[in-house]
Amino acid sequence: xxxxxxxxxxxxxxxxxxxxxxxxVGRILLTILAAAIFLAMCADLELxxxxxxxxxxxxxxxxxxxxxxxxxxxLLRILQSLGETFAMAFAGTVLATLMALPLxxxxxxxxxxxxxxxxxxxxxxxxxxxxxxxxWALILVSAFGLGxxxxxxxxxxxxxxxxxxxxxxxxENCDEKPMDGARAAGVSPLMVMxxxxxxxxxxxxxxxxxxxxxxxxxxxxxxxxxxxxxIGFELxxxxxxxxxDQAAFIILLYMVGVAMLDAFSQKLRAKLA
Amino acid sequence: MPAQASxxxxxxxxxxxxxxxxxxxxxxxxxxxxxxLLVSFQRxxxxxxxxxxxxLGRIAIFLDRMIPDLKPEALFEGRRTAGSLAWWFxxxxxxxxxxxxxxxxxxxxxxxxxxxxxAASLLCARNLMPIAAVRFTVRRMLExxxxxxxxxxALMLVAAFxxxxxxxxxxxxISTMGSLxxxxxxxxxxxxxxxxxxxxxxxxxxxxxIRYGVIPQVLPNYASYVLIRLEGNxxxxxxxxxxxxxxIGIELxxxxxxxxxxxxxxxxxxxVGMIFLxxxxxxxxxxxxxxxxxxx
Numbered sequence: 356x357x358x359x360x361x362x363x364x365x366x367x368x369x370x371x372x373x374x375x376x377x378x379x380v381g382r383i384l385l386t387i388l389a390a391a392i393f394l395a396m397c398a399d400l401e402l403x404x405x406x407x408x409x410x411x412x413x414x415x416x417x418x419x420x421x422x423x424x425x426x427x428x429x430l431l432r433i434l435q436s437l438g439e440t441f442a443m444a445f446a447g448t449v450l451a452t453l454m455a456l457p458l459x460x461x462x463x464x465x466x467x468x469x470x471x472x473x474x475x476x477x478x479x480x481x482x483x484x485x486x487x488x489x490x491w492a493l494i495l496v497s498a499f500g501l502g503x504x505x506x507x508x509x510x511x512x513x514x515x516x517x518x519x520x521x522x523x524x525x526x527e528n529c530d531e532k533p534m535d536g537a538r539a540a541g542v543s544p545l546m547v548m549x550x551x552x553x554x555x556x557x558x559x560x561x562x563x564x565x566x567x568x569x570x571x572x573x574x575x576x577x578x579x580x581x582x583x584x585x586i587g588f589e590l591x592x593x594x595x596x597x598x599x600d601q602a603a604f605i606i607l608l609y610m611v612g613v614a615m616l617d618a619f620s621q622k623l624r625a626k627l628a
Numbered sequence: 629m630p631a632q633a634s635x636x637x638x639x640x641x642x643x644x645x646x647x648x649x650x651x652x653x654x655x656x657x658x659x660x661x662x663x664x665l666l667v668s669f670q671r672x673x674x675x676x677x678x679x680x681x682x683x684l685g686r687i688a689i690f691l692d693r694m695i696p697d698l699k700p701e702a703l704f705e706g707r708r709t710a711g712s713l714a715w716w717f718x719x720x721x722x723x724x725x726x727x728x729x730x731x732x733x734x735x736x737x738x739x740x741x742x743x744x745x746x747a748a749s750l751l752c753a754r755n756l757m758p759i760a761a762v763r764f765t766v767r768r769m770l771e772x773x774x775x776x777x778x779x780x781x782a783l784m785l786v787a788a789f790x791x792x793x794x795x796x797x798x799x800x801x802i803s804t805m806g807s808l809x810x811x812x813x814x815x816x817x818x819x820x821x822x823x824x825x826x827x828x829x830x831x832x833x834x835x836x837x838i839r840y841g842v843i844p845q846v847l848p849n850y851a852s853y854v855l856i857r858l859e860g861n862x863x864x865x866x867x868x869x870x871x872x873x874x875x876i877g878i879e880l881x882x883x884x885x886x887x888x889x890x891x892x893x894x895x896x897x898x899x900v901g902m903i904f905l906x907x908x909x910x911x912x913x914x915x916x917x918x919x920x921x922x923x924x
Contacts, residue, residue, distance in 0.1 A: 393739060396732045400793045400874070410798075414788035442671035449665055485859070485903035486896065487867040489779065490880060494892050497884045498690035503672040508687070577779035580871060584672065587780070594783045602784075610775050 417599050424604035433589060433605055437612055440585030443503050443578065444571035447510025452564050454515040459522025459560075466526065477523075480516040488513035488574060492583040503584030510575065514567050521563045522556075529555040558627045565624045572616045576609055696890035717894050723879055727902055729793055730875035733868075734861040734906075737797045741804025741861075742854045748805060749812030766809075773806030778864055782873045793874025800861050800868070808857060815849045816842075848917050855910040862906050866899045 397403075426433060460466055462480060467473045491512045495505030534551030542550070579587020586609055593602045696716045705712040717723070751757050752766040778799055785795040824841040832840065869877020876899060883891040 393736065396736050400729070400732055400736060400797055402736065402794060402797060406789075406794060410785075410789040410794065414785070417784070417788055439671055442668040445664060445668040446672050449668075481907075482900050482904060485863045485900060485907070487863050489867040489870055490877075490896065490899070493870060493880055493884055494694070494889065495690075497887065498693070498889070499686055507672050573775065574777055577777045580779055580783065590780060591783060594787055597787065599784075606776070606780065610772075613775060 417597065420597070421599040421603035423600065424607060425600045426604050427593075427598065427601040429601075433586070433608065436579070436586045436589050437608065439503055440575045440579070440587070440609075441572060441612065441616065443506045443585055444510065444568065444575040447507045447575070448514065448564060448568045448571050450507060450511035451514035451518055451567065454511060455518035455522055458515065458519035460526065462519055462523035463526035464523075465531070480519055483512075484516045484520065486513060489577055489581060492578045493581045496582045501582040501584075506575065506578040506583030506585065509578060509583060510571055514571070518563065518567060522560055525556045525559040525563070526552065562624050562627045565620050565627075569617050569620050572613050690889070694889045694893045696893070716890060718891075719879070723876065723895060723898055726869075726876040726879055727898060730865045730869075731862065731902065731906070733793050733797050733800065733865040733875055734858060737800030737865070738804055738854060738858045738861050740797070740801040741857070742808055742850075744801065744805035745808030745812050746850070748809035749816055752809070753813045753816035770806050770809045773802060774810070776803075778803050779867065779871055782868050782871050786872050791872040796865060796868040796873030796875055799873060800864055803864075804857055804861060808853060811853050812846075812850060815846050819845050851917050852914050855914050859903070859907050859910055862903055866903070
């Protein structure tokens with residue numbers, strides 16, 4: 356590109372070749388500011404190279420004790436807790452689905468045609484969508500005592516608002532015509548839902564529920580940490596006493612279990628689609 | 629019309645067998661489902677745990693204990709007056725400080741995790757990394773990270789790094805890297821090669837190609853995923869304190885230890901409000917990014 360052509364291009368479209376000075380300085384200042392804020396936050400969190408190195412050094416030494424993994428002579432109990440964890444995940448997902456169904460139907464714009472009510476319901480669901488299952492589990496265990504009961508309820512409470520949101524979106528996205536057809540045939544509103552709505556949304560919902568089930572299989576292990584039953588309790592006990600070989604055994608077993616259930620659920624999901 | 633009658637009869641019989649088969653399948657599915665459900669509820673001691681029966685009654689009692697007895701006439705009195713808002717949120721400065729720490733943890737971990745995710749995604753994208761062995765290894769590593777629940781990782785890191793926010797930040801950074809690395813590599817693989825060819829034809833070098841060909845294509849999608857992940861990390865950081873990995877979770881744990889259920893609700897409301905604010909901010913940024921992308 357020669358100088359003459361460059362000048363020509365500059366005259367036609369100055370900002371394509373050069374940012375204005377003000378914007379360039381502003382961008383540099385913004386970058387410096389962002390970097391300064393980030394470093395200040397790191398300092399506040401004690402994130403320094405020295406502590407990182409010593410921590411990772413210790414982690415490496417702990418990881419070395421994890422080889423070879425051993426079941427610690429407690430295989431039966433571990434397998435039982437593993438079963439309990441997966442049972443909790445399944446029961447929790449089913450409960451969440453049962454709670455989410457009415458909420459999802461009410462949250463759909465096409466069903467509740469009252470904007471104020473619809474808005475309020477959506478907002479309430481939004482508020483509780485972010486609360487992790489563990490936070491629910493902590494208080495439920497304290498209310499109901501140690502054991503998987505609190506864990507099941509915690510999973511249900513954490514998933515229900517999220518599922519409800521997805522359900523109501525599925526209902527809003529479906530075609531109105533089959534429902535109109537059913538209405539034109541003169542059947543009751545319940546039957547309109549059964550024959551106009553359900554055939555459209557049921558496969559979508561089922562696939563979403565399976566997706567959450569997979570997530571719960573993966574996350575139910577953490578509930579045991581606060582005493583809500585299952586494998587997490589065994590795991591925490593062993594990590595607390597630095598029995599990392601047994602912890603590694605449990606984690607590996609858990610990963611294999613999750614992978615198997617995942618494969619099964621994915622197969623089921625592919626069949627639905 | 630005997631021919632027509634036989635056709636109708638045949639149709640009816642086929643319909644009957646199809647219906648019967650469908651019903652049989654549905655029945656078998658229902659039976660399997662109920663069996664699994666029954667076993668699950670039994671294994672998880674849902675109706676027979678040592679809390680006694682009547683789970684619904686229990687929930688009612690516990691909800692009742694969670695709601696503070698605020699008095700309408702003393703709502704705006706000071707901290708000492710029982711029944712006022714300040715009395716309910718009695719430790720607000722500490723909670724706000726820990727809440728800010730939670731936000732910091734989420735932000736720092738998201739930045740570190742996103743940088744790690746970009747690096748990992750470059751190593752496992754089919755169109756950018758020619759060596760298959762490297763791609764395979766990085767992918768399996770990312771998968772392993774994604775399978776491990778955050779809190780279990782946090783437990784191990786707390787054992788190594790000690791109690792404090794550092795273990796939480798590293799936990800979140802690692803899990804962010806695991807999920808973003810995969811998503812980013814998918815974005816990288818969808819980069820339109822024609823724009824790169826056009827730049828090459830115009831005489832751009834490798835840095836020019838990345839600057840004007842790759843970054844404009846991937847950046848809006850990257851940013852959108854990073855912001856979604858930030859929201860998730862904030863919720864995650866709020867829970868991490870329960871295992872001693874920093875953030876507001878430690879106060880939740882403390883409230884439970886002293887069985888202050890109404891305090892628990894207060895902190896829970898703070899967390900929910902915090903997540904809600906960050907959600908709104910990140911949604912606003914995301915919409916702006918998408919809008920810019922559309923205008924371009």
